[in-house]
Amino acid sequence: MAGIAAFGRLVGAGWRLARHDALLPREFEHFYPPALRTAGGFLRLFAGGAARRGRPGERLARALEGLGPVAIKLGQLLSTRGDIFGAEFAEDLSHLKDRLPPFPTALARAEIERELGKPVDAIFARFGEPVGAASLAQAHDAQMPDGRRVAVKVLRPGVEQRVEADSEALRLAAALVEDRVPLARRLEPRAFAATVIRATLLELDLRMEAAGADELREVMAADGYMQAPKVVWEAAGKRVLALEWAPGMPLSDPASLDQPGLDRKALANNVIRGFLAQAMDHGVFHADLHEGNLFVAAPDTLTAVDFGIIGRLGRAERRYLAEILWGFLQRDYMRVAQVHFDAGYVPAGQDVAAFAQALRAVGEPVFGRPVSEVSMGRLLTQLFEITALFEMRLQPQLVLLQKTQLTVEGVARRIDPEHDIWAASDPVVRRWIARELSPKARVERLVEEGLTALRRLAEPPAVVVTPAVKASARWPWFLAGAAVAAAAAWLTLLIS
Ligand SMILES: Nc1ncnc2c1ncn2[C@@H]1O[C@H](COP(=O)(O)OP(=O)(O)O)[C@@H](O)[C@H]1O
Ligand SMILES: [Mg+2]
Incomplete structure (x- = not known):
């Protein structure tokens, strides 16, 4: 059946x-x-x-x-x-x-009472109307008894069954494709x-999102470029998540940039630096930084919400990024090519010199521009397009980074049309390159590389990207x- x-x-x-x-x-x-x-x-x-x-x-x-x-x-x-x-x-x-039409507030209240085992009025001083609704959940404007304003995310009633049924259909589709379409x-x-x-399924458990919000709040607080609202743990469960209300207005609201006292230049810098510091320094990043998920308040406070998608970069990926960025900056394409082979991203059978030639085709147009227009997102996009021709093993987390980088660069440019991405990222990139590529780091790396090589023997292969020619x-x-x-x-x- x-x-x-x-x-x-x-x-x-x-x-x-x-x-x-x-x-x-x-x-x-x-x-x-x-x-x-x-x-x-x-x-x-x-x-x-x-x-x-x-x-x-x-x-x-x-x-x-x-x-x-x-x-x-x-x-x-x-x-x-x-x-x-x-x-x-x-x-x-x-x-x-x-985006979907919201479900009735009465249903949301019933879901919360079932999940938290208490009447809504015993948990919140006020529980208001939905402020946003999507396919998995919707968010309500509410207030805690101590006066804190909170955003309460509630899963859609019956969404688990819907996901289960659709998963079955997707599995069937995938099996049909795999068996019938060579x-x-x-x-x-x-x-x-x-x-x-x-x-x-991971997004269906709001405790995962609560944990992600909490982890990123710590990471963001270390640098101060961006912040995340506190999780209100007494109102958090598998199907309910309360976060402190983000100050200001979401960037998706055109009026957000007209708030008095806003420092647009500082805000645009914070977007870029906040994201880079998360990814490069801490290896964990908010991977859904579009305008609807970023709140701004005067003068330059930037608050991220929505922690459903989180990216993670291991040390090896972060070092790889440092090496290629450094190589591109030096316009040393042979070195950039070699990094790909050394990291095992490109199969040994490929031609290093031809790969270096392809990298030159990526690097020269990007770095030949005025420095204010250099885009790391564009560099990575083109790099990954070309590497596909050389059967590079593309790490999904690096693709997530590249997509998010493009998103934040777009957001920064819309906040400040004259925004200089290179100048903005300079302090973060500089300290990161110095740290990753310093002599001490190199020794540690040799040891680590040995261990990784051993570990790799025991692991299944990463996603193999095949040429996009056909x-x-x-x-x-x-x-x-x-x-x-x-x-x-x-x-x-x-x-x-
Ligand atoms: N902490 C918060 N403070 C204020 N508004 C919030 C907060 N969290 C969510 N919202 C509002 O609710 C909307 C939907 O929440 P979000 O977490 O982005 O869910 P979705 O996964 O549906 O995008 C957001 O776009 C934002 O307008
Ligand atoms: Mg959102």
Whole structure:
């Protein structure tokens, strides 16, 4: 029975994708075998007018937005694979919005009472209306008996069952793809689906988010560029999370930058420095720093909320970043290339000199610009695009860093259009390079490298990025969905 239900959900999802022409997009018709081309043409008869507009990544984002939390997580994770799907597609997909109408406050109160085992009025002095709602949870404006204003996040009623059912459908889709579409196999759809499901399940436990908020608050407080609200532990559980109210207004509100006494230059610097210090100095970073999750208050107080996605960089990744940035700054491309081989990121069989040549193609255009325009995010984006051609083993956490770096650079530029990213990052980057690349660090590193080499023998291989040359391989999901979509169309015809 479960299998049939999952198949039903999959057909529904396939149908929605087809309506947005995101199942067998017209733009890629020339890659399809004749049968799929016919199927695609047929499905497009059902694609709605407005739903058809935009680039394929935009259409897929819109289709996934309405398909629940698992589909949203799928979109978010697919958007980190620009190496496979192309940069534009990944970028378009990353604008996917997780916004839904709120559920009634009465239901939220019932959820809280069940979770915390006390009446809402015994926990809060005031419990107000929702201020934001997404596919997994919504946030309410409330107040503690001691007067502190808090934001209370409550999971959607029944969301666990929804996630379970959708996970089943996603597993089925992945199995179909893996078994029927040979081209997609090297992408390991089953493993990818498992990653999506695991990530969604982690976000379903608000105690994880509470712990993330607490850890990042400590880390941010060490540098003072950015802050995180305190967790109110007496009102925190698996399905409920109360955080102290962030001062000021979210940057997503256009009025936030018109607050009196705001120092825009200092704020933009804080965005960049705060993020870099977390990632480079502490190895843990807020990985969802878009405008809706950043509050600003005069003169330059920056508060991050929403700790659902947290990135982590081990020492090896941080050192790798220091080495390549240093190498690029020196324009020593051979050295940058060698770093990739030494770290084991690029298979030994590849040609170091050719790799160095490719790196020059990345570095010169970026560093040839006025220094105020140098973007670390852009450098990393282009670096990762090129490394795909050399079968680089791309660490997912480095991709998360690169995406977040692009996001914070965008945020900083919107706060202060004249913002100089290089000047802003200079103090953080300088001390980090000095620390990571100092002679003492090098000795420690030799010891550590020996240990890592040993450890690596026992570990499964990291994600292997394969060349992005075969464009036909970019659409495994769509190719696989073809069968499902055909079934959907056929069912519709039967019914009507
Ligand atoms: N500590 C807080 N202070 C003030 N507002 C908050 C706080 N936490 C969340 N919010 C508001 O609630 C919205 C949704 O919360 P968020 O944690 O971002 O959840 P989501 O995962 O749905 O984006 C935020 O965009 C923000 O407007
Ligand atoms: Mg948010």
